[in-house]
Structure formats: C-alpha cells, structure tokens
Amino acid sequence: MDSLFSQNKQVPLAHAVRPKNWSEFVGQTQVVQSLKSIPKPTSILFYGPPGSGKTTLAHLLTQSWSLEKRYLSCVTSGLKEVREVLDEAKRRGTIVLFLDEIHRFSSSQQDALLSAVEEGEIILIAATTENPSFRVNKALLSRMLVYRLTSLSEAEENYIFESCLTKLNHKQTFPEDLKKELFRRSSGDARKLLGYLERILNATNDTEKITESKLAEILGENVIFYDKNSESHYDIISAFIKSLRGSDPDAAIFYLALMIEGGEDPLFIARRLVIFASEDIGNASVHALPLAIATWQAVERVGMPEGRIPLSQCTTFLASAPKSNASYLAIDKALQMVRERKREFQIPNHLRNAPTATHKNEGAGKDYQYPHDFPDHFVREKYFPDSFYPNPPEFYEPTNQGMEKNLKDQLRKHWGDKK
Template sequence: MDSLFDRSPLPHRIRPSTFSEVIGQEKAKFQLQKFREPVSIILYGPPGTGKTTVARILGKIWNLPFVEYNAVTTGVADIKKLLEKAESGGSILLFLDEIHRFSSSQQDSLLKGVETGRLVLVGATTENPAFRITRPLLSRCQVLKLDPFEAHEMKEILSRGISHLTPSPSVSEGAREILVRYSGGDARKLLSLLEGLSLSVEPGTEISGKDTEVFLESRVLEYDQTGESHYDVISAFIKSVRGSDPDAALFYLALMLEGGEDPIFIARRLIILASEDVGNASVYGLPLAVSGLHALEAIGMPEGRIILSHVTTFLASCPKSNASYKGISSASSFVRERGTALNIPNRLKNAPTHLHKKEGAGKGYKYPHDFGGFTDFEYFPDDLSENPPQFYRPTRNGMEAKLREYLSGVWKKTKGKDYE
C-alpha cells in the first residue's frame, strides 16, 4: 500500500527493484545476466520501456554509488566534478538520461572515465545510438535495446498499478483494453494514465470504457517532431503510399497531423515520392503533388489536411514505377566511374553564332520533326556509340507501358535497344 506521505507518481512508486520483478524485456534481462562485472552500457529504446529501472537495478547489483543526470541540464563541468570524485573515492555509476542530447564534445568528456572504469556509464536514449552517439564512446560501451511492451505485458503492468492505488479502483475490461491500446507499449504512460483516470472518477465506482474514452479525449496526442519517431512515422507513411495502401497511408497521415507535424514537410515528401515511386506510370502524380503543395500554402490548416489526403490517396492508388529514379541513379554511377571529361560531338553542339557554325557546331544534326517525329541518330558521344548504355528501363505499369511500347518500336530496330 502507498504511504500517505508518498505522493510521487505511480510509475515511480511501483518501480521494480530487482530483475525478477521486471515484467517482460526477457531478451534484455538475458543479456544483462552476462554482465557479471560493471560495464558501461547504452540503453536504447522507446519511452517507458524500463531504461531508468534497469540502471537503478544495475547500481544495486554492482554495489556502486548511483548518480543520475539528465543530459539536458548537465554540462562538461558536472562531468569533470564527478570524475574527480570517482578518482578519489572509487568507481561511480552514472545514469545519463537522454544521452543523445549531449554534443560530441560533451560526450568526449566521458571517455577518460569510461576508459579507466572509474565512471560506469549507463546512458539512456530513445534515438538510434549509431546516429547520435559518437563512435569513440560507442566503441567503449555495450548497446542494449529495450522493446515496447507487448499487450499481455502491459495488462500485467496495469494490474500491478491498480493494486498499488489507494483505494484500489475497479477497472472494467473495456477500460483496460483502451488504456493498453492507447499507451502503445509505454509502461510509464500507462501507469500515469491509470493514476489520472482514477482521480477523475468518484471513489468506489467502476471505471468504464466510456469514462476512459472521455478522459483520453482531453489529452494531447504525443508525437515527437524531432526525435526518431518522427522519422519512423514518415517512413511508414511513405512506404504505405509506395505499397498502394491508401488506408494505412491515411492512418499515418492522421497520426502526423494530429501530432502537430509540419504539413509542408509532408507535402514535400509526397512530391519526391511522386517522381521516385510513381513516375511515368502515372504522369499526373507529380503535377498533382506540386499543386497540392501550392494549395496547402495558400489555404493553410486545418483545411489543408483535405488537400494532403487528396494527394496521398491518389498517389497510393496509382500504378507504380521507379524506373526514372533507377535511371538517374544508374546514369550517375556510370558518369562517376568514367568521369565527366567526355567530348560532346559537334553534331550535338549549339551554334548560336557564325563562328560556331564555322567550327562545325551543329553540323550533321537531324531535326526529328523533319522526319515525322523520329529519325535514326546517335546522341551519345562517339566513344560510347558502339555500345551505348541503357539507363531507363520502363515498366509495364500504367501509362509507362505506352512509353515502353513506343521506345521499343523506334529504337529496337535502329540501335538494338531492348525496351521489351
């Protein structure tokens, strides 16, 4: 039971003190058992997955003085003082929350202590360490990933939280399902919601699904516009459009918009996708995406969400082709390998003056429209003309099938280019 004088948040009050009390995270606990001696660790995982809990338990197991800093409010001077203390009094376990917010120079201040073992670092981050932790520090630490809790684990955590409230409320199965689903694998969020919900209803009454829905409607959707989740959601959005699933795409679009994402950022990504993934399979995709951006800038939000939905559903429903994207990538690789010092033949050069014409610029060029729109001609430099490379390989999808048919008809007979 809670002490009447202990009004710390519920997640803190019921924090496990041993690994046997930790629900879930079986893979992480298995790895942690291998660390028989103190070792510096980077704990990487979403919020509410137990990073602080793991650090505190390790401090007890290794019997080390435990110091907790947050990278947002900690500087190099604090680290230096801690190192001086460790040098004179023995090793210290430093739990550095949000370590990804430390700059490169701040992270470098940790190296000496970690190297000598005087500072046993347990860093916590929601960002991928490979992107946000410097290589020298990363090489001196073990990396341990904590996963979001599964639904059955969240239900067990919820039951534990209910039993530690005073008085212990009655929570309907419907309410439990909603809380677990809304918390998205974040145990701290789940327990905080439970505590707030229990205070919002009359004591002694059962918390219903309706009570829970009303309570959650007043809360702001949590969405990190700068963290890794920002990139994860836009990635899921783009992949859904590319995969021709308009419903999943709209789900991620709504998640971003409700979370406060910059709609211009979304519109720009859709423009890129229109060329990269739709391309010539539907030539209306790019103009629509560009028009969507202009319309969004003119209209603004919240009506702009309709424009984004319009563009998203069209692009998701289009035939797809990445032939243009692959074509420029292939051509760029070819140019990088051969270099850019290619001699442009005279027949392809412009002849704006009499002197240029005298030097032969433009001589021999065949104007296609004089031959019905196409004529056999060599556009590559002479040293590539015998075996000209082929970069663009149109698909049979959507409108690109017509382009494929045309190109095959005019080039296969003359230059042997195979577009079939």
C-alpha cells in the same frame, strides 16, 4: 487505500511501485537475460521509447553490482556536475554514473567522459530516447554495450496495471474496455500508464464505478505524442512512403493522419509527396507529379485544417497509381557514368550549336537530321558522343506499368531492341 500509496502522496506512483528486483521487472525479456549474464560491471547504453524501463534497469544493474551510484539528468546537469562525480570516483573508487537523456549532452560534453570510462573510474549507464547512432559520439559508443528497448505490449501493460492494484490493495474493478482505453492512451509507456492510474485513484474511491465519461473527465483529451525532432518522426514518414510505394492507400492514410494529428508541418508532407510522385511513379502515371505539385500549392495557400483534404486526395492517388522507378534509376546510372567518364567524350559536330559563321566553318551542326522532316517524326541518328559507340549505354528502361508501357512501345517502334 494501502499505505504504499497513502504514505507517499508526494511520490509519483510510478516511482513508488518501481521494481525492486529482477523478478518484478516486466518486459524486455531478451535484454534482461543478457544483462543478468554480464560477468562484471561494464558501461551500458539503453535506448528506447519513454516508459520502457531504461531507468529501472539501470537501478537493478547497480544494485546487483553493489556499487555506489550517482544519478544525473543531462537536461538539468552539465560538465560541472559530471566532473564532481569523476573527482569523487578518483577518491573513493569506481562509481556507477547514470546519465539520463544523454543525447542532450553536446559532443564536447560527451568527450569529457571518455577517459573515465576507458580507465574504469566510472561505470557509465546512459539512457536516451533517441537513436544513439545520431546523437551519441562514436568513440563513447564503442566503449559501451548498447541495448535497444521496445514499447510494452498490451499484455505487459495489463500485468503491470493489475500488479500495481494488488500492491495498493485496491478493490476497485476496471472493465476490460476501459483498461484497453488506458493501454491505448499509454501506447506501451509504463510510466504514462501508472500516471493515468494515479490520477484515477486520486479522483475516485473504491466504491465508485468508473465509466467511459468519467475516464474522459479525469484524463482529458488524448494527445498524440509526436516529436518532430525524434526518431519517431523519421519512422512515421518512412512508413508513410513505404505504404505509398506498396500501393496500400489505407495504411498511407493512417500514417498521414498520425502526422497531421501530431502537428507535423503539412508542407513537409507535401514536399515528400512531390518527391515520391517522381521517384516511385514517374512515367507510369504522368498525372502524379502535377497532382503532387498542385497539392503542395493548395496546402500552402489554404493552410490547415482544410489542407488535409488535398493531402488525402494526393496520398490516395499516389498509393493507388501504377509504380515505376525507371526515371529515378536512369538519372542515377547516367550520373555515375558521367562521374566515371567525364573527360572521355566530346559533343559530336552534328549536335553542336552553330550561332556564328565561325562555328559553321568548324562543322558545327553539319549533317544534323531534323526528325520532323521524316515519317513519324523520327530518324535514326547517333546522339551519344562517338566514343560511346558501337555499344551506347541504356539508362532508361521503361516498364510495362501504366502509361509507361505506351512509352516503351513507342521507343521499341523507333529503336527496336535497343530500347
């Protein structure tokens, strides 16, 4: 095997073949073009998934600026190490400080960087896998250029894979289906891909044929990456809800499977189904909410893995059911009016409760018309406060979807065009 690999047995392959210049870097085309056009050193934050090139871009930028650099991981370092770099910068001049996983620093730790960044004592290059809007101080963000990186495409992974084999002068060939399996497992993470390749090369020789069973033996079971505290958690539940709303049961089931396999709390999923049933289906199918609540109870009582079955049943029903958000819109409109006019009305006398003789003497409940005493159990009556007339508000606007159309027809029958 080539000396690049054999002489660096203790160095991870991903580090050994890290790009040394811009031409070797693969992916993030628009970001790279933007970085190369920056006129002078400036503080930058990279955020994106693991293995998308954040650290490598930091190295290439520092190299192009010809500045001293210091690397700190916010997982293992704290303010003591940061202050040492700041003191060094005051003595020697501007230093590039690369902070990996900056979201691990507390708000006060991040604040300690503000003055040095503002005055140019350090050029801060930070990296995070989290959305910086949630995890990085706004004051610090305002002093940095922010670049979002994306997972590598399969074509980019293939280029990295083949380039690495060429650098290693490795003669072993990989069938296309096995390469695709590696790309599937790595999910656009170059570091993970090269880690897989390193394990394969360590476990085989140039003449050994790599089969699917051999690959599984070397790499073991593929574990889905799903961090319940990361942005991916919110992205997947968002995609799940939007697939339900878009009436695509297959896509919804896919995201449900991702969450289940990733170890998401099944009761969290069940609670979201309950909310969705009322918010997005409502009266278009009055079976939706009871089913969602029953699903919640079933999952709570039977646990997993059996709980996946009622979750799937509920998911497919909610995705396939007619949709209406009329009830959801109605309460929000009513709440807005109450907040705006909360002191501008009083309950009409005929709607007031009359538990005592004093209340009756005041007129409470007088002239109330009991609907069940009238044909069709309905009588036209004023139910809003008097100040709302002659044009009382209409909050609930039933749709023609599913069972809600029956409610709409019933209301039209009673109220005419008012409903």
